[in-house]
Amino acid sequence: MTSIFDIIFYILVFLSVYGQVFYFVTFLENRKKIVVRDGIIKLKDYPSVTITVPCWNEETTVERTVQSLLNLNYPQDKLKIFLVDDGSTDNTLNVINEFTAYENIKIFHKENGGKYTAVNLGLKNSETDFFGCLDADSFADRESLVRIMSYFEKDPKVMAVAPSLLVEDPKNIIQNAQKVEYHMGVYLKKMLGFLGAINVTPGPLTIFRKKVFDDLGYYRNGHNTEDMEMAFRMQKNGYKIDHCNDAFVHTNTPQTFRKLFGQRLRWIYGFINNSIDYRDVIFRKKYGNFATFTLPLAAVSVISVSYLFGKMIYNLGNFIYLKIIQYKIIGFSFKLKNFIFDPFFINVQSLVFLSLIISVLVIFGIIFGRKMSKEKKLFSYKMLYFFPVFMVIAPLGLLKGIYNTILQRKPDWRQGVNSNF
Amino acid sequence: MNNNIDWKKYLIVFLITVGLFVCASYLSNYFGNQKINQLKTIQDKIAIDILSSETQFSLLSELSCKNISDSVFSSELGELGNKLAWSQENLGATDEVSYLRKYYSLLQIKDYLLARKISTRCGVKSAFILYFYTTAANCSLCQEESLVLSALRTEYPELRVYSFDYSTDLSAITSMLQIYKIKDTALPALVIDDNVLTGFHDLNDLESRIKESFKLQGTSSSLPAKKN
Numbered sequence: 001m002t003s004i005f006d007i008i009f010y011i012l013v014f015l016s017v018y019g020q021v022f023y024f025v026t027f028l029e030n031r032k033k034i035v036v037r038d039g040i041i042k043l044k045d046y047p048s049v050t051i052t053v054p055c056w057n058e059e060t061t062v063e064r065t066v067q068s069l070l071n072l073n074y075p076q077d078k079l080k081i082f083l084v085d086d087g088s089t090d091n092t093l094n095v096i097n098e099f100t101a102y103e104n105i106k107i108f109h110k111e112n113g114g115k116y117t118a119v120n121l122g123l124k125n126s127e128t129d130f131f132g133c134l135d136a137d138s139f140a141d142r143e144s145l146v147r148i149m150s151y152f153e154k155d156p157k158v159m160a161v162a163p164s165l166l167v168e169d170p171k172n173i174i175q176n177a178q179k180v181e182y183h184m185g186v187y188l189k190k191m192l193g194f195l196g197a198i199n200v201t202p203g204p205l206t207i208f209r210k211k212v213f214d215d216l217g218y219y220r221n222g223h224n225t226e227d228m229e230m231a232f233r234m235q236k237n238g239y240k241i242d243h244c245n246d247a248f249v250h251t252n253t254p255q256t257f258r259k260l261f262g263q264r265l266r267w268i269y270g271f272i273n274n275s276i277d278y279r280d281v282i283f284r285k286k287y288g289n290f291a292t293f294t295l296p297l298a299a300v301s302v303i304s305v306s307y308l309f310g311k312m313i314y315n316l317g318n319f320i321y322l323k324i325i326q327y328k329i330i331g332f333s334f335k336l337k338n339f340i341f342d343p344f345f346i347n348v349q350s351l352v353f354l355s356l357i358i359s360v361l362v363i364f365g366i367i368f369g370r371k372m373s374k375e376k377k378l379f380s381y382k383m384l385y386f387f388p389v390f391m392v393i394a395p396l397g398l399l400k401g402i403y404n405t406i407l408q409r410k411p412d413w414r415q416g417v418n419s420n421f
Numbered sequence: 422m423n424n425n426i427d428w429k430k431y432l433i434v435f436l437i438t439v440g441l442f443v444c445a446s447y448l449s450n451y452f453g454n455q456k457i458n459q460l461k462t463i464q465d466k467i468a469i470d471i472l473s474s475e476t477q478f479s480l481l482s483e484l485s486c487k488n489i490s491d492s493v494f495s496s497e498l499g500e501l502g503n504k505l506a507w508s509q510e511n512l513g514a515t516d517e518v519s520y521l522r523k524y525y526s527l528l529q530i531k532d533y534l535l536a537r538k539i540s541t542r543c544g545v546k547s548a549f550i551l552y553f554y555t556t557a558a559n560c561s562l563c564q565e566e567s568l569v570l571s572a573l574r575t576e577y578p579e580l581r582v583y584s585f586d587y588s589t590d591l592s593a594i595t596s597m598l599q600i601y602k603i604k605d606t607a608l609p610a611l612v613i614d615d616n617v618l619t620g621f622h623d624l625n626d627l628e629s630r631i632k633e634s635f636k637l638q639g640t641s642s643s644l645p646a647k648k649n
Contacts, residue, residue, distance in 0.1 A: 014438060014442065017438050017441060017442070018434060018435065018438045021434050021437050021438050021441070022430075022431075022434045025430065025433065025434050025437070026430075029430075285426050288425070288426060289426060292426055292431070322564075325564070325565060325568070326568050329565050329568050329569055329623065329624065330568055330569060330572040330624055344456060344459060344504055344507075345504075345507060347511060348448070348449050348452035348453055348456070348511075349449055349511060350442070350445040350446045350448070350449035351445075352449075353444070353445035353448050353449065354441070354442070354445045357441055357445070
């Protein structure tokens with residue numbers, strides 16, 4: 001007999017397959033437009049750009065971050081760099097003070113108030129037509145800015161351009177899992193760019209026309225995801241966001257499970273609450289694919305993953321219960337039965353085939369993302385880390401995010417804030 | 422801003438997704454049917470085995486009991502039982518599966534009767550347990566008893582356990598229930614050597630009973646001790 005839970009489950013599976021197929025069809029439609037440039041490009045005109053580096057206790061990475069900006073293939077007289085110390089309690093201020101000699105670098109110091117306040121200080125002092133921010137734990141590729149600026153040159157309607165984020169020097173399983181996720185992110189973001197439906201303008205080196213802030217206002221706290229809130233605000237006001245897939249920015253990622261969980265909790269909490277704030281946008285066709293695809297699909301993922309997790313916990317509980325009963329009744333039996341593999345016992349429920357379809361499409365996204373990221377090997381055994389790590393992180397983060405939203409508990413804004421997305 | 426929504430694309434993706442669901446469901450049905458066919462083949466083989474054993478038994482008056490070997494008992498009955506249980510769980514309790522389960526119950530009864538006859542006629546030391554359980558109500562004791570019986574079967578491969586679902590709508594099973602006077606309130610129920618035992622019986626209890634009744638030789642000296 002089909003229960004109501006089965007029906008809900010199949011609807012969620014249907015919507016998940018729908019989302020993946022939608023991405024794939026978008027890819028097929030636009031595949032010829034995806035260009036990964038090699039080497040140096042030149043612009044007709046090099047507009048002035050201000051890049052703000054908000055720093056909060058980043059003594060170990062900020063120097064390299066600033067160096068990466070100084071090494072950019074962009075005329076240094078057109079590049080203003082603002083280093084904003086947001087009340088660091090470590091040696092960050094001393095580290096950034098060593099850059100005072102550079103003409104195009106300005107240093108600010110303020111009391112701690114959160115990342116968005118530091119970026120807003122930069123915005124207030126900026127006089128250029130283009131503005132961006134680079135998190136102090138991220139490093140811009142030499143060609144990244146010029147490639148981003150080429151998108152503005154090509155299309156005057158583009159109001160913001162996000163780069164491709166890659167994981168800097170992954171060392172352990174947690175970081176390798178994120179590397180895979182970021183590769184898939186490159187693919188998904190490109191597709192969302194084609195759909196005009198990007199939902200985050202990441203902290204590391206998204207460049208905006210200054211007009212965006214003049215028209216729509218400065219950054220807000222946005223439930224500690226200011227870069228997501230800004231993208232939501234731009235989408236609501238019909239400001240085009242594009243993705244420059246061959247502009248690479250390497251970012252430090254959480255090294256431990258706990259830190260990764262904290263970061264994801266912040267993102268998910270931010271997503272849920274920004275979606276609630278912008279709920280009037282959902283399914284309104286005047287807001288485009290952002291309203292009819294990105295937001296509903298993300299909501300489906302929230303529900304699906306929570307549901308799946310609940311089911312998983314239930315099954316696990318059941319399994320453990322049965323094992324306890326078995327132990328009580330017949331004790332531990334280490335005697336192995338003659339195990340003969342019999343293909344009869346392979347599950348052939350339609351769900352198995354549907355999961356297979358989703359997996360194939362996800363793996364395609366990862367591999368194509370790797371290709372777009374100029375990864376030498378399209379396959380690596382480290383790709384396997386992705387599944388176990390995120391099978392645990394995603395549902396836990398989601399459930400805690402929902403729980404916090406219901407109880408209106410805000411995650412600490414410093415949780416994983418260093419690796420802002 | 423790309424605010425133009427391409428509804429045609431939404432529709433096409435919808436149709437593709439429906440198509441994928443249809444394909445998944447077709448594949449699932451196809452392989453599910455393959456499994457049902459496989460079960461039917463096994464059942465036919467068992468039916469032939471039993472028929473052949475019956476025939477052999479009818480000839481017994483002219484043959485010596487020496488010719489009755491272990492091979493008269495179909496070894497695939499246990500395997501079929503496992504596969505049927507799995508099918509009911511994974512393919513759903515379809516008409517076909519419940520039909521196969523009825524057929525299986527009949528084969529078990531026939532196998533049991535034949536084994537008993539041979540045992541009596543030739544004095545073969547055999548061990549049988551008739552086990553009645555139910556899937557209709559939530560019977561946790563049945564679940565526990567099944568675990569005990571599986572453990573016993575692993576320990577004593579020559580022990581033949583015939584399991585019958587109380588809720589199976591089959592006159593042969595109803596007759597057996599009447600013969601042994603088994604009620605659904607007293608499940609699980611076991612029949613060992615014509616003694617009816619109702620309720621849960623633990624491993625040590627059953628082990629001593631079958632050893633006593635059938636003088637079974639276990640494959641090892643004893644089973645793991647029961648832990649509480």
